[in-house]
Amino acid sequence: MSEGRQAYCEVELAGERLWLLADKAVYWPARKMLIIADIHFGKAAAFRALGVPVPRGTTTQNLLALDALLATYACDAIIFLGDFLHARAAHAAATVAAMLxxxxxxxxxxxxxxRGNHDAHAGDPAAALDMRMADEPHQVGTLAFCHHPDTPAAGYVLAGHVHPVFHLRAARGGLRLPCxxxxxxxxxxxxxxxxxGGHAVQPAVDERVYVTADAAIFAIPR
Known part of the structure; x- marks a missing residue:
């Protein structure tokens, strides 16, 4: 990484120290845990099944991205915040074989x-993947792991579902960056x-935004 760029920003949430990663995930050092939202295995396959010409290889891209995180951060556990599978097309033999x-x-x-809304339609992953399935909110210490951000929970909620991006304005059009x-x-x-894809968000006065771009993450000044 180039000098001056940082791979993560450390934040404190509900008394826990978490790292927001430029790789669009969260790392919880105390638990050696990665937290990942909306990986959507099988989404491209579902579109192709409907006759929409979309790129192949997204399952491989997702798995390689997971491998890169695991090579960088000591990890004993991963929590996926819903929409692990996009649709029943994710149960295709080639997709399941790659995941296995x-x-x-x-x-x-x-x-x-x-479980997220897409998981409800797609069904649970193959049993051979040896994954624990949980309904939201899934509580671990002071943190509540959810798919939907507005899920009532006793702890601080970490969620996905929205696919947030932030419009970083510039002289010539600006950029939409994951955040x-x-x-x-x-x-x-x-x-x-x-x-x-992504949904543009407009932060409230009490919200902070951290955007990711080119393997770096940085806070948007309030």
Whole structure:
């Protein structure tokens, strides 16, 4: 990484020290845990099944991105904040085989999926992936892991669903960049998956925005 660029920003949420990663995930050092939202395995396959010509290889991209995180951060567990699978097309043999091969490379990891709206339609992942399934809110200490940001919970909510992006304005049009949106009671993570799109957000006065671009993350001044 170039000098002056940072791979993560450290924040304190509900008394816990968390790292917001430029790679569009959260790392919880005390638990050696990665937190990932909206990976949407099988989304491109679902579009192709409908006759929409979209790129192939998104499953491989997602798995390689996970491998890159695991090579960088000591990790015992991953929590997926919903929409692990996009649709029933994610159960296609080739997609499942790729995920099983990835799982075989990381047999020690404790994997938990908090069910999201797409998971409800797609069904649970293959049992051979050895993943724990949970309904929201899934509480770990002072943190509540959810898919929907507005889920009532006793702890500080970490959620996905929105696929937030921030419009960084410039002289010539500006950029739409994936972002983390942090408020007093919840944090919304950017979508991790390839080919997932984004929804522009406008932060409230009590919310902070951290955008990711070119393997770096930085806070937007309030």
């Amino acid at each position: 091969a990835w799982r075989a490379r990381h047999p020690h990891l404790l994997l938990t999926v908090v 983390f949106l942090l408020g007093p009671g919840r944090a919304i993570l950017p979508s991790f998956g390839a080919f997932t």
